[in-house]
Amino acid sequence: TQLLEQSPQFLSIQEGENLTVYCNSSSVFSSLQWYRQEPGEGPVLLVTVVTGGEVKKLKRLTFQFGDARKDSSLHITAAQPGDTGLYLCAGGSGSRLTFGEGTQLTVNP
Amino acid sequence: NAGVTQTPKFRILKIGQSMTLQCTQDMNHNYMYWYRQDPGMGLKLIYYSVGAGITDKGEVPNGYNVSRSTTEDFPLRLELAAPSQTSVYFCASSYLAGAGEQYFGPGTRLTVT
Structure with a gap:
């Protein structure tokens, strides 16, 4: 069974701070995706x-895939309240995705 | 395009009852998935399908059944509902396997009492 571990599980920061979320596995994945989920909605893809x-950049978000394709990180610069949400990493293998447990980010004004 | 639609949005079941969660996509995607998400947790794959007539088990298939008679529809059947099946259920579809973006429906919140 492939597992993805995300850390931290919860993160509460002030507007303007930087943060990094980690996604680690002992398995190799063919791809790594990051999704963001808001309350009451389904996840929405941020990057693959x-x-x-x-390394991919999406405005203030920087995503990195590890050299061995077992881990990934998401860095947010100058976080804003609109960044609040559940961030999920997902590893691709065959026809399936394996999701991590998620990082709940709260950005306080 | 409506994308991925799910019905119902909310449902309360008594222990032992059965129900079908409906999922429809209008993007002509071959790949469809059912996940469950428990509070504060990630998504666990229940079943998936790589095309009409083809389904396969995911991580947590026990207590569920699926069918895929058309490209558009992928219903999830719960037989003999149990409290452990209280969760939010998401259906998703994608054009590509693995690395392809998965498009999610709005979810069905199910409570079994």
Whole structure:
């Protein structure tokens, strides 16, 4: 069974601070996706990374896929209250995705 | 396009009752998935389908059944509901397997008492 561990599980910060969320596994994945989920809604894709060492930037969000394709990180610069939500990483293998447990981020004004 | 639609949005079941959660997508995606999400947790894969007529078990299939007679529809059947099945259920579809973006429905919140 492939497992993805996310840390931290909960994160509460002030507006303007930087933060990093980690997603780790002992398994190799063909791709790694990050989703954001708001209360009462389904997850929405933020980014997909497929190459070991790949770095992608989406405005204030920076995503990195580990060289061995077993881990990933999400860094947010100058967090804003609108960044509040549940961040989920998901590893792709075959036809399926394996999701991590999520990081609940709260950005206080 | 409506994307992925799920019905009902909320449901309360008594122990031992059965029900079907409906899922429809209008994006002509071959791949469809059912997940459950317990409070404050990630998503666990229940069943998935790679095309009409083809389904396979995920991580937590016990107590559930699925069918995929058309590309658009992927209903999830709960037989003999148990309190452990209290959860939020999400249906998703994707054009590509694995690395493909999954589009999620709004979810069905199910309570079994």
